[in-house]
Amino acid sequence: MENKRPIVEMRNISKTFGSTRALKGVDFTVMHGEVHALLGRNGAGKSTLVSTMSGLVASDTGTIRIADTEVVANGQPYAAKIRDDIAHVQQTPQLFNLLTVAENLFLENPSVQKRFGLVSHNRMRTQARALLEKWNMDIRAEALAGELGAGTRQLLEIMKALSRGVPVIILDEPTAALSNAEKHLLFEQVKALKALGISFIYISHHLDEVFEVADTVTILRDGLVVKEREAVGNLNVELIADLMMGEKTARSVRSDHTRYDAPALLRAIGVGIYPVAELGVDFQVQPGEIVALAGPVGGGKEALAMMLAGQLTPYKGKITGADGSLPTIGLVPTDRHASGYVGMLGVRENVAIGGLDLLSGRLGFINREKEASHVGHLATQTNVIASSLEQAVSQLSGGNQQKVVFARALCHNPQVVVALSPTRGVDVGAKEQLYALLRDLASKGLGVVVVSDEEDEIAQLANRVVIVFEGKLVAELRGDYTMKDLILRMEGVI
Amino acid sequence: MSSANPTKGAKLQSSGPTRMQAFGSAFVSGGYTMYPVLLALVVLGAIVAPRFATSTNLINILEQVSVLGLTTIGLTFVVLIGRLDLSLEGVVGFAPMFAAVCLVPAAAGGFGIELPSWLGLFIALGVAGLIGVFNGFMVVRVGLNPFISTLGLLVLLRGGVLIVSNGRSIYSPGPALTYLGSAKLFGLPVSVLVFGLVALIVGLVFKYHRYGRALYAIGGNEDAARAAGINVDRVIWSAFVFAALLAGLAGVLMTGRLDSAVTTQGQGIIFSAFAAAVIGGVSLGGGRGTMVGLVSGVLLIGVINNLLTLAQVPSFYVQASTGAVIIIAAVLTTIASRRSSGVKTRT
Structure with missing residues (x-):
């Protein structure tokens, strides 16, 4: 089985934005059929790392291999080369508000494309209905994406990524806008796809979710990996918080000038x-x-x-x-x-x-x-x-x-x-x-x-x-x- | 809040622009780009057409451009905030026509109410102001795109002129309406003085008044203006009112010069006004433009029209050449402003 070989292998990834070094030579691997949680505080480099993985942001250095596609990064865009291997669900839904649910879901899906670049709307609608049914969602395939609530939009975005048939899926804070019921729906789907060998990179600020769905955890701090590929069972909340925080490096200290006796401003x-x-x-x-x-x-x-x-x-x-x-x-x-x-x-x-x-x-x-x-x-x-x-x-x-x-x-x-x-x-x-x-x-x-x-x-x-x-x-x-x-x-x- | 040297705020950066670059940038952003071109045209005109450089002809040019000038100043109010107002052309025709039919007897084509003549100017400006209020309402409250709302109003006002006048021009509508456009003062047409005075006052407002600052801020970044505490809606609304008032005034000048309110009055003027504004360096994207530049645009159009006429170019060619000149001038302005500021502007 080729499953021994990682599906994603990133070596020496670094990225500089202006004067800030967001990533400083990061290695990151994901195995087949694993849910890999990426943790770290705000600004640790999580979103940047996954963006270099999907090509949304081009890495300045290093190599990236996803499935059989290999990219040597030098700051030039490479998203087009790897788009068939990876799907990236960003923090905020990137839907076309003036297109329908069906169009949004199957916009770039080869299964609805015909000759001469035409698109089969019938096939699109049927498939969209089936997908909505599967996810137990009570919305019309003809509804405009812009009319939907935040949670539904987020789910649509995730459904779109999951239905593309790619082996690696990035979920960056997928649950931020979801209700509890929607969350569990998502987790079920993630687990089902995992069983089929699909891999996930999962970013979340909610550690309880990480303990529920993730197999492996990597922790970033200030653009560096501080814990690589640790089994989730070996970690607990305290340990994770310590790792995310690191040495205390406060450069200046707060001072309190509050005038408690004065009336509120x-x-x-x-x-x-x-x-x-x-x-x-x-x-x-x-x-x-x-x-x-x-x-x-x-x-x-x-x-x-x-x-x-x-x-x-x-x-x-x-x-x-x-x-x-x-x-x-x-x-x-x-x-x-x-x-x-x-x-x-x-x-x-x-x-x-x-x-x-x-x-x-x-x-x-x-x-x-x-x-x-x-x-x-x-x-x-x-x-x-x-x-x-x-x-x-x-x-x-x-x-x-x-x-x-x-x-x-x-x-x-x-x-x-x-x-x-x-x-x-x-x-x-x-x-x-x-x-x-x-x-x-x-x-x-x-x-x-x-x-x-x-x-x-x-x-x-x-x-x-x-x-x-x-x-x-x-x-x-x-x-x-x-x-x-x-x-x-x-x-x-x- | 105390500081040793409050006036010296910014620390100097190591690599500032050279003096030459600074001059070029100030030259362009101040709106002087077109003045060398204008000067060249005047010199050329004086050589080519002997009749050009006479005081009569130069005053004639000024008189001809005063209507366009006032309309362009009005237009600039709304263009500075990143909007536009096509209905100004309709106002130039409608406002004086409406005033005229209120004044003249029914036999001369009026409503028959024969209001006293001195009311003429106030009626014209009142009507114009109301049109501006309507435009502001449509844009601010209803939320229409000003292109479509003012286009609709333009067509409506064109029809409105024909309705109130029964399709006939009104002759000699009375001294209150015609004084500004026909009288002379100190050897100069009053219309030129009116244009000069309005240009001066509005120029000072654009540059030194808090209202002018608010216009530039809104045109440059509406959300930032809002966050800074500017009442953005009120400024937008009032800009439409000022624009219409100035177009109404322009219409009154035109009626005065012709001593009649003509049904086709003002037709096509909005295109010249846009051209004059753009040539003068007013950015259609908003936030950029000066009175100095605007005036250069207006003068340039006036001088070109006059020269072509004096050179006895057939009138069909006059129109086409004006169009060509507009495109060339707009290209020049855009290149100049891009070179000087490094900022890409949409003109």
Whole structure:
């Protein structure tokens, strides 16, 4: 039997994004008919590793062999060579919203293709119905994918991958949007396919799932393998948490400036994060406090932050300030490219749009001296490095762009700063500067709300951590919490 | 929040652009790209056609472009925020026509309500403003794509002109409507002064007013503008209103110059307005464009039309050559802005 030979063999895989080395020479193998769980904290390199495997991201070095196809990686795209051997289900469903369920499922499936590149819609529909039946799903094959709920979309994506008949399937956080019943449906299918010799690479933040479906575990930390191909029976939660965490390497420590005796700056009273939420959540920010909102993707932490920032209207309940009026709030949005900065405008203009009314006179014309001094001051405070304040922000490095976004958020002299993923895609040096900035703001009595997926970041900043899950505040850590507490709560173990 | 030297904010990067590059970049982003071309054309015109470089002819050019200029300024409000408004052409025809039929007696083709003449200007601008409010409503509240909603309105207004006028032009609609387009002040046509004044004020607003900053921010990245606390919906809505008001004013100038509200008034002007804006470096993708550049685009179109006419090019060829010039100028502008900023723009 050729089953002794691994179905996937990756040697010396490395990948650099800008100034961050996401993978530093990783070896990874998968055997026939095995469910191989890939674990690690956020940013450890899990998603990058599986992306180099499927060719979604091209590896810079090393070799990749899947079944009988071998690729020598040099940073050039190679996805086309291996597409018949591997399917990759990403964290967020990649469906065509304006195509039907059947079309989405069989878009590239050879079984419905006819001569001259034509597609048999009849065959497509029949096969789609059979597949939906098999998965016990009560949706029409003719429904548009865009009309479906998040869980159904996720399942469709998985079904599409499973029905392609490839020997290796990557499931990257497949259960994030699934209900318990849907999860078990998925696990049954995975086990059935495993029995047929199909291999899975399984990424999840829920260790209980790993113990349920996985055979083998590999753990990544900072782009390196720290535990290779360990049988799942030899591991337990404690051991995994220790391996994922590694040596404590906090570069800076949090400090607590919370003024507990002062009235809260910002309060959420009975706020409904989801439209269907029965119970609203209560939440408040004290002056000088840095609160982190954490929890799984789609759990509602970002929605709550946007409601606190006044960008989203709560489905019920209200957001209010200390004396009934709202405080001024500075927002650092989650994706700076999409909604952080205006690339074609310069640093000065980008910062100034955060406080146009403060900087302009009675007729609404900008007071240019005031603008220059205020923006200059903020640029110094946030350490923006640019050739001049007129340089277009699109030309700056990621870290400096993010600093510009911070400067803009501070332009209106806010009492509360809401920062979503404050250091995403930012190099280490800029990260430390932004942490120091947030701590400095807190020491001056501002309230700071941080939304983050990174345990390190939270541990270095937050005096209080609130875990948001399924639209509810499910856990809270205060004061002297340890890194381990934090990781276990964020991974959903406790 | 204290700093030793608040004005010196940004630290210098080691590899900044050279002085020459900086000048080129400022030249292009300031909207001066087309002025050398314009100057060359004027010199060429003076050599080729003796009648070109007379003050009468130059003033004549300015008078002719003032209607296009106001329409282009209006259009630029919505183009800066990444939208467009085709209905401005309809406003140029409809607003003064509606005012005219309210003023003149039934025998001259009016409604017969014979409102006092001084109301004329206010009626025209009021109608234009309402059209702008409608456009804003369709885009902001209903969520229509402005291309289709303003295209529909353009066709509707064309028909509307024929309905209210019964298909006949209205002659001598009264001094309040015709003053701006026909009178002279300090030896210059009032229409030129109006265009100059509006260009100056709107230019200052674009550059130095918080409203102008909001327009550029929304055009550059709407979500970022929202996150910065700008009331994006209100700015979009008001941009449509300003655009329509300026088109209404342009229509009044045109009616004044002809001393009549003509049923075909303004037809085709929206294409020239788009051309003038693009030639002047206004990006149809939004977020980019200056008053200085816009004015150069308007002048260029005016000068070319005038030169071709003076050179006694047959009128069929005038139209075709204008089109060719527009394409050439747009190519030049795009290349210039790409060279200077390294940013790919869609014009």
